[in-house]
Amino acid sequence: MNTEFKEAEAFRYLILAVQRQGNKMLKAYLKNIGVTPSQAEVMSVLKKYQPIALKELGHLLICEEGSPSRLVERMVKENLIERIRDQRDSRYVRLVLTPLGNEKYELIIKAEADMYHRVEALYSKEELMTANQMLRKIILGTPLEQALEDRGFV
Amino acid sequence: MNTEFKEAEAFRYLILAVQRQGNKMLKAYLKNIGVTPSQAEVMSVLKKYQPIALKELGHLLICEEGSPSRLVERMVKENLIERIRDQRDSRYVRLVLTPLGNEKYELIIKAEADMYHRVEALYSKEELMTANQMLRKIILGTPLEQALEDRGFV
């Protein structure tokens, strides 16, 4: 077997595995709140940046590029988000959290904190900083760099 | 803003970003071969382990847990895989690469090598080993640990 790219190949699958496993774990923590990991991400972006247009939201999300029309659509149906047409330029919509959305966001913060506690039980702060610094390098020059920067993760 | 879990939160989104970005890059490399990253993973598992049952394949894949019926179904339709009912126990199917599948796999190896070159241009072998060692820790005790071990990534 060719072992030339052994570490690079392992890195590829380890990243995939960690993302899947982490998503699964977060999904479990969020289950009784009734939101998915992607929805939780939308809500935390809205909490910080609302009111915001769909396109801006798309630029800030890590979980999805392009315009998250359908992700938002489902959340509107579940009364987590309100979608308001802009008066001045009706191409835009302005997105804000509903009261229910705000309520649930409080629970989401707690669930995420539980998740982060588990991560910090596994890694020292120094380890995390080293890993993060390395992961940032691969994102430089990609469309996600701006999103991560705006969100405060760079 | 609460900064208690700053690094853990950044880690969460960096892992997501790197996985998305990497998947996108690999997808581009594989595009003219006509296979997706998940399909490429199935083919490299088959190349090494064929003939194999659907359930075993599911245990070996990182890209999907459970049984990858539909992933395989699409690949059968595209004549990449052959699905043969086991004579002795017709609950099982045995999966093998078709000649077309083998041909395409040769191209996939090249595309993946290009991808790995880019990763190694970014990171030293030592950095990769450090990162991989760290990522392995979070996988310990999860269902994916076995898959990674069997595939030779642990």
Place this chain on the structure above:
DNA sequence: TCCCATTAGATGACACATCATCTATTTATG
């Protein structure tokens, strides 16, 4: 031998992601 628990795989349901295309508006330009 007969019945039932077990097992492999298929399938329905749902929520993403991504890409291409379409629609409704707005704005720029002749």
Place this chain on the structure above:
DNA sequence: CATAAATAGATGATGTGTCATCTAATGGGA
């Protein structure tokens, strides 16, 4: 002012992932 270019968002198509449930086949125990 009229029309074309540009822009925001919606929508269709396709391929995942995940979970629950269903079906078909096997095998073990009464």
